[in-house]
Amino acid sequence: MQGTDVYHPRILGLWSAAKELLEENASPFRLQETDRVISMHQGYQFDFLRGSGDDPEVWSYYEGGSPGNVPTATHERLTDWLRGIAAREISSWHRLTAFYREEQAKHAKDRCLYYYRINPDGTRTEEF
Numbered sequence: 001m002q003g004t005d006v007y008h009p010r011i012l013g014l015w016s017a018a019k020e021l022l023e024e025n026a027s028p029f030r031l032q033e034t035d036r037v038i039s040m041h042q043g044y045q046f047d048f049l050r051g052s053g054d055d056p057e058v059w060s061y062y063e064g065g066s067p068g069n070v071p072t073a074t075h076e077r078l079t080d081w082l083r084g085i086a087a088r089e090i091s092s093w094h095r096l097t098a099f100y101r102e103e104q105a106k107h108a109k110d111r112c113l114y115y116y117r118i119n120p121d122g123t124r125t126e127e128f
Contacts, residue, residue, distance in 0.1 A: 006039040014039070018046045018061070025063055029070040035059075038078075047074070047081065055079055 005011055014037040021043065022029055031037075031048065040046040044063040048071070049056045058081040061071035075081040103111050119125060 004039055004041045011038065011040075014046065015048075017043070018048065021046065021063065022061065025069055027061075027069045029061075049078060 005014060015031065015035070017040060018037045019031050022031065032050070034050075034052070036049040038047050038049055038058075045061060045065070047058055047060045050059050050073070051057050055077040057073050058075040058078055059071045060074040066072050075084070
């Protein structure tokens with residue numbers, strides 16, 4: 001999910017950003033006050049929850065990607081959206097695992113990539 005704001009605190013303010021994106025693209029669609037924007041990818045697409053209840057619908061908007069320039073219902077339930085994302089991410093990690101192990105097996109001076117974790121305060125740890 002690289003390039004996607006989906007975690008707290010980065011999702012704060014996404015409702016306003018989504019509203020602005022719709023306005024910039026002259027979309028006739030208007031977000032409702034009860035809609036909850038749950039992700040935004042690089043400022044040109046977003047997903048939001050519509051409806052109440054424990055497992056609401058997920059709608060998606062892709063700049064220039066839908067007829068009428070409006071969001072569409074993409075998943076009947078939030079849990080379906082989450083399962084789809086998890087399946088894609090797991091698939092990506094499976095492909096990266098072999099590459100990661102190959103890099104780890106190399107001497108530090110011969111590695112092409114460096115891995116680290118960026119902490120909330122901006123520091124990096126777990127470099128290898």
